């Protein structure tokens with residue numbers, strides 16, 4: 001089974017993806033890490049994030065060790081990822097890796113922005129996870145506070161809105177729900193309730209699939 005989970009920054013899709021993967025014994029890929037690794041490689045080499053050719057080279061050059069760097073989670077890397085991810089050649093360079101990951105047994109849960117629309121358009125289950133920008137900023141601020149990092153919630157909210165705008169309005173693989181995605185609004189749901197809601201969607205899809213196959 002392939003479960004595609006898309007949604008904006010800090011909506012809770014990664015948290016949900018990890019829980020679903022563990023529950024169903026599937027592998028998990030946080031596809032955002034790939035774009036973050038491209039940005040981080042460019043930052044480390046002092047390159048201009050707006051340089052599309054350099055971004056495409058960095059995307060072709062990333063290796064597994066790049067995906068373990070703790071600096072991937074920084075605010076600057078997230079912003080950078082959102083810039084380089086708009087470059088079509090960057091997305092093209094990362095496409096095969098994601099599709100191969102999805103194709104390996106026993107299946108996968110992949111979260112990102114274009115998983116249901118571009119990477120895995122045939123996924124058995126597609127979820128589009130949202131939450132209000134204010135709630136997402138609150139969650140991100142709490143996460144940073146728990147990590148002992150300084151927090152400016154207003155700046156985080158501004159970042160989130162800028163990232164939403166870039167991710168939704170780029171020409172290649174913009175953030176949007178696939179036609180057959182189910183919306184999960186987590187604004188007022190805690191992580192456990194969001195997980196239970198997602199499992200209910202998955203079970204309904206699996207039952208519908210079994211019924212179609214037997215009829």
Ligand SMILES: Nc1ncnc2c1ncn2[C@@H]1O[C@H](COP(=O)(O)OP(=O)(O)OP(=O)(O)O)[C@@H](O)[C@H]1O
Nearest residue numbers: 009010011012013014015139143186189190191194
């Ligand atoms: N339903 C929820 N209620 C409250 N907090 C949540 C919920 N889901 C996730 N969180 C918390 O919100 C923060 C962001 O969640 P998470 O990293 O899963 O989001 P994301 O959509 O994967 O973000 P990104 O795309 O930026 O990686 C985390 O600190 C997480 O623990």
Ligand SMILES: Nc1ccn([C@@H]2O[C@H](COP(=O)(O)O)[C@@H](O)[C@H]2O)c(=O)n1
Nearest residue numbers: 031032033035081082085112113114167
């Ligand atoms: N499938 C994806 C995943 C991510 N991106 C871009 O990377 C940025 C960082 O992603 P996080 O999930 O780690 O926050 C994100 O803002 C997107 O610009 C993408 O384009 N496609």
